[in-house]
Amino acid sequence: MPSASPELISSRSPRVSAARRLARRNFRSKERLFLAEGPQAVREAAGYGNETLVELFATVEAAERYADIIGEARTSGARVHLADEQVIADISTTVTPQGLVGVCRFVDTPFEEILAARPKLVAVLAHVRDPGNAGTVLRCADAAGAEAVVLTDASVDLYNPKAVRASVGSLFHLPVAVGVPVEQAVAGLKAAGVRILAADGAGEDDLDDELDKGTMGGPTAWVFGNEAWGLPEETRALADAVVRVPIHGKAESLNLATAAAVCLYASARAQRASGGCRSVTES
Numbered sequence: 001m002p003s004a005s006p007e008l009i010s011s012r013s014p015r016v017s018a019a020r021r022l023a024r025r026n027f028r029s030k031e032r033l034f035l036a037e038g039p040q041a042v043r044e045a046a047g048y049g050n051e052t053l054v055e056l057f058a059t060v061e062a063a064e065r066y067a068d069i070i071g072e073a074r075t076s077g078a079r080v081h082l083a084d085e086q087v088i089a090d091i092s093t094t095v096t097p098q099g100l101v102g103v104c105r106f107v108d109t110p111f112e113e114i115l116a117a118r119p120k121l122v123a124v125l126a127h128v129r130d131p132g133n134a135g136t137v138l139r140c141a142d143a144a145g146a147e148a149v150v151l152t153d154a155s156v157d158l159y160n161p162k163a164v165r166a167s168v169g170s171l172f173h174l175p176v177a178v179g180v181p182v183e184q185a186v187a188g189l190k191a192a193g194v195r196i197l198a199a200d201g202a203g204e205d206d207l208d209d210e211l212d213k214g215t216m217g218g219p220t221a222w223v224f225g226n227e228a229w230g231l232p233e234e235t236r237a238l239a240d241a242v243v244r245v246p247i248h249g250k251a252e253s254l255n256l257a258t259a260a261a262v263c264l265y266a267s268a269r270a271q272r273a274s275g276g277c278r279s280v281t282e283s
Helices: 014-021 025-031 039-047 060-065 067-075 085-091 111-116 131-144 161-167 182-191 207-213 256-272
Strands: 033-037 053-058 079-082 100-105 121-125 148-152 176-180 195-199 220-224 241-244
Touching: 014 053, 014 085, 014 100, 025 033, 033 039, 033 161, 039 053, 039 067, 039 100, 039 161, 053 060, 053 067, 053 085, 060 067, 060 079, 067 079, 111 148, 111 176, 111 182, 121 131, 121 182, 121 256, 131 148, 131 161, 131 256, 148 182, 176 182, 182 195, 182 220, 195 256, 207 241, 207 256, 220 256
Parallel strands: 053 079, 121 148, 121 220, 148 176, 195 220, 195 241
Antiparallel strands: 033 100, 053 100
8 A cells, every 4th residue: 555645735834934934134034034945054054053943844855865954953843844846946045946945043143242252263244245245255264264254234134045055054153243333343353352454455465465474373353345346445444454365367356255265264374373373283
């Protein structure tokens, strides 16, 4: 006798309607919930703790393929709903959904907690408006070993679905503060003993020169600006130095995420070198 087909959640379910609304910022802010799409993001959300993953929508095929993630989701306390591909497509914000969409609680950290932890490497997104860039810089910061990311009040919403996707799970790996005025962010980090470097293609100081002078071994925060017009003069004036990434070839410039990766990794290497603020054996 054939086994019964699994019961699928209806597209008219209030749970589906509520998840669909989270594509809009005003609903995310009101409910303090956001969408995490795809196996990597859902896995990280399930493992984050604090019942961050509230519920999970999955196609039958995805539930079978990612049975371990479904198990982790249930263990974390999330409600798991099996759904057909159309329901997933209605909830998802991607053109080709991967069959898993999670509803998660906000995970941002108060800026005061970040300062209290005395971070040694921080990325500050001061005027970043593109969600894909914001998520990619967050991922770069995570990969470089940064201990925090700060999104100022002039930057994009951290929980924009494109930003969450571009972070590829890094959103759940390190503390992220949101909505902090850039002046407050810089003042707080300086008071915590962090040197402020503004990344700008027209900077007076060259990144190679900074490395050669041995000035980058201490606690550092990199401030990154808008994709099109960089950092305004008033933000540049807040920094201890305005640093450009040298262009050795014929390229006109680097995009934001690439420049951020270069800057963050330069600091990470300097800090792990002899005499830096991290030991060479620190993981």
